[in-house]
Amino acid sequence: MSDTKTLTGDPFIRGLFESLLKRRLFYTEAFEIYRTSGSLHSDSRGLFDYGPPGCALQSNIFEVWRRHFVLEEDMLEVDCTILTPEEVFKTSGHVDKFEDWMCKDSKSGDFLRANHLIENVLEARLKGDKTARGVAVDDTEKGDAKVDAKKEKRKIKDIKAIDNYDGTELGELIERLDIRNLDGNNKVSPPVPFNLIFKTTLGPNSASPAYLRPETAQGQFLNFKKLLDYNQNTMPFASASIGKSFRNEISPRSGLLRVREFLMAEIEHFVDPEGGKKHQRFNEVNNIQLNLLDRATQLSGKTDLRNMTLEQAVEKKIVDNETLGYFLGRIYLFLLYIGVDKSKLRFRQHMANEMAHYAADCWDAELLTSYGWIECVGCADRSAYDLTVHSKKTGGSLIVREPRLEPLKIEEWQVDINKAKFGPTFRKDEKSVEAALQALGQTQREELSEVLKENGHITIQVPGTLPDDKIDVSKELVSFEKRTIVQNTRDYTPNVIEPSGIGRILYSLLEHVYWHRPDDVARGVLSLPLFVAPTKVLIVPLSNHQTFILVIRRVSQRLRQFGISCRVDDSGASIGKRYARNDELGIPLGITIDFDTIKDDSITLRERQHETIDNQEVWDDIFKRLPEFISQEGDD
């Protein structure tokens, strides 16, 4: 699959790239010292620690997210708990539906995620891997098996059709293609569902089961009414949250792309479902051109991208509404700002049966990596699903009550009951009869009103009454009247548009900005934009003389005072080598401390990539903040 290219057009070699990231401590497998010693079960994989550059990069990416989305639109940021009582996820549907299909290796007992198993086996067969062809297929059929694999592979590749298969479909495919575990060639059990939320218990006894949230959203929904109140009852508004979420992946592979614990930024934009979900600032993004892979294209089995402006996409109803379109545009701007390669970015619409159980529509911003197209930022229309189910379950109000500009007048048939006579007549059945009358629809009421006028009584169904669940009601006891009702307020449950970014952005971005010099393949370069670069400035002294040490300390303290991170390389290597070595950390700026610095405090400021940084404001900012440094031209 690693047919992607680096920035300079060379083939991307994942081994070299990953070796850089681990060597420079962008990340490391968590508890590696335990894993190396053999004291950890293989089930404990899928957990990664971020070292200093990875941690800073992650926190910069999410800080840009915070400024770009949360601050810019005055969203209400909240920090809700990760621990969540079972009741909440029962209501949201996660306890029942948040699951993947898994198979068990018949001999080793290893668990495998069914769709990944099939994909991997088919891919291996395409490559001619003999161990992957299944024992049922003997040599004469080998050609067929390959053709078969190719056919299936094409079906499930790119558009990820297999992600939509249910257990029966996956099982059928495993059976028909004789899919086995690549590791040992053993048969596997039919797929069974496995719930992905981590379980634990609150308090000392087992009466209060709880889960680690798989998304930050539920806490935001449960606080909706309070947030609306904090927002002075003004709609629309958005809440936002940045925090860890957890998913108990069946058999995590793919390094940082499939992990059990990850940082997540989620926005819940609450909008009135009436009026077509317009957005006030849509005009700021309507000219942005996106590469879209819509549902219709995928249904036809294709992956061709349609390039169009957001205005066109909303007009043609490819993107359902302005609010969804607005956030697609904002996500696009965010991704470009942090350094994503525009040519490796597409927006893919979810298939109807692929969407999460709560979603009404969903688009993913996908980034092309050596693992294929990877979902990095989702944008879902969750409709009124969550607010409705939680409100129904708890009886709590999660609605908006708005004054109507024009009072609404409705004509309505009402049921009038003669209370004084009603009770004595029906005695113990009084409540059931009244409930049955109130349950009648408008049309029924109108019809029964006629019957009552003609016959003087009506017969209605009242379950549980003797002898035959039917009751006669006379006109002395009930009447139906048509009246005009005036409503001054309107109650509605808002719909939710949810842009949701996850930790995978970090890995995919790193692939996009990675390249290497033709003469130095082993040493990579990360062309990270200034704002997200983990370390902003490399300080390189020309000499190791004692006088330099004090200057270095002064310069670096001054930078840190302004919140600018820096790293000193005072090793004996040549200036050029030191810069090259620190290219691997993606440091965009360099300061050379030379003998002039000692004399007159001047330094050489150097922009590392000999390229112009897009955002001129950034450069201006730096110079403004470092007024006492005189900049010279870099000459390295």
Place this chain on the structure above:
Amino acid sequence: MSDTKTLTGDPFIRGLFESLLKRRLFYTEAFEIYRTSGSLHSDSRGLFDYGPPGCALQSNIFEVWRRHFVLEEDMLEVDCTILTPEEVFKTSGHVDKFEDWMCKDSKSGDFLRANHLIENVLEARLKGDKTARGVAVDDTEKGDAKVDAKKEKRKIKDIKAIDNYDGTELGELIERLDIRNLDGNNKVSPPVPFNLIFKTTLGPNSASPAYLRPETAQGQFLNFKKLLDYNQNTMPFASASIGKSFRNEISPRSGLLRVREFLMAEIEHFVDPEGGKKHQRFNEVNNIQLNLLDRATQLSGKTDLRNMTLEQAVEKKIVDNETLGYFLGRIYLFLLYIGVDKSKLRFRQHMANEMAHYAADCWDAELLTSYGWIECVGCADRSAYDLTVHSKKTGGSLIVREPRLEPLKIEEWQVDINKAKFGPTFRKDEKSVEAALQALGQTQREELSEVLKENGHITIQVPGTLPDDKIDVSKELVSFEKRTIVQNTRDYTPNVIEPSGIGRILYSLLEHVYWHRPDDVARGVLSLPLFVAPTKVLIVPLSNHQTFILVIRRVSQRLRQFGISCRVDDSGASIGKRYARNDELGIPLGITIDFDTIKDDSITLRERQHETIDNQEVWDDIFKRLPEFISQEGDD
């Protein structure tokens, strides 16, 4: 206990204060909508969500931490996983020792934390609460019971002696004083230990138990070698981490002060144990005067504070070493910077039996609140404990190898074995005999060398050899030689000094900055410093005229562009009332949009508290960043 005062000297009323925090959505009990509906078990308490102002305040406090500690000292920030395999916490001692003592109500089955139970009952008895006096004490003994309670209470109060009691001691106290559950007056079971780490499972089968970390430290320790390498093998250095930790409190009370999930900032400063743990920058803090409550004072049953400079404290060995002292000073500066009331801050040394199982010495920065003195930032010397146990368990190297400036020469008795004859002589016992010889100490080797010279052979103990675990070795097979060894490197396991700040800072700080105007008791004011205030600027338009709306939007967009958060209050209330109302959110700056603004773009900038902000640079910063606004004198 609420005998603390507000900023203006009025008695602090917790009810009013908490009502403010909840009303203005600083925080709320998590899942309140579920709790209200009665569908949550009472065991699910101790979980809180931060609303917009609480979330921003929390993130500002930790951002100051990051700049004050991490960036200022070039610490290596990492982000390690919360999920941790059981093996790691077995080694660290948490699985065995991270526990509290709990009692069970004999009738209701409720669990109670033993030390809190005793404290609460004694306090209730002192107040004369009849239900708290125990049934064994009849009316005639009532006086005695009160005297008893007073005596015990004094013993355990303030210096928190009871936190050091073990299960037997707690049980004895419960028995002797007839301590019962205040809720129902039932007897309670003897205390049993309860482990506070949340348990879960990684992957689909139960072979890989894991825990949610109760501190961020372990991940930093496990990565020590990689971090040292990233730091170009230079000592000393520190790693740091800001993230969530979890503790399964037995029966959480006290609102935000005892929660099951909290944000934590931890620094692990690695230092050479030799040379007295000096710190290069100690001279920057040595004149700071701290209020210390040291171990000796507490042992004498007193709580008097000793005020002295850090230099004196280290000189007198009250604070063990410079590095510990340096961080106490830095913690002091941090707390003052974020707005803590200096008169409500003390540093308390842990008693020997009170310290966590890993600590060699420990000081807590405690803040005085209506709940008493609350531990908010710890500073522990964890010695070489953690690195040693993990290294021992895994066989992985967690040491520093340093070149010696002067090679170290050691005289050493070495064992020389004649391999050619040794094997044939001892056959299957060869390895055991050799091991026994190598296990001999230096003195033994010297002595045996004499014996060998005199007798021509020696007799040594070799367990497992026939007939009597003794073996004769002749001088043809072995000799002992004294030689001079030169060591060019030194290996050592660093000690760890750990400043560790937790979410409780937020609540305690809010109590410190809270007050109310004499004529408006119900409406509070939070005097938060500019840097930590959740919202920086309140925008108040003088009119609701259409022309104002555009100006408001322009001003607030401009502020947000600079990362300055703002809130608009365009309600119809008077300017003064609007300012007062937003005092509850601790907004330090105000901008009034008046008719001049519409004319000539001038605004009125107002510093809300009519006090001088300490840090002039902050003001300068604001004006620098808002160059196009002309400031006028506020006249509200």
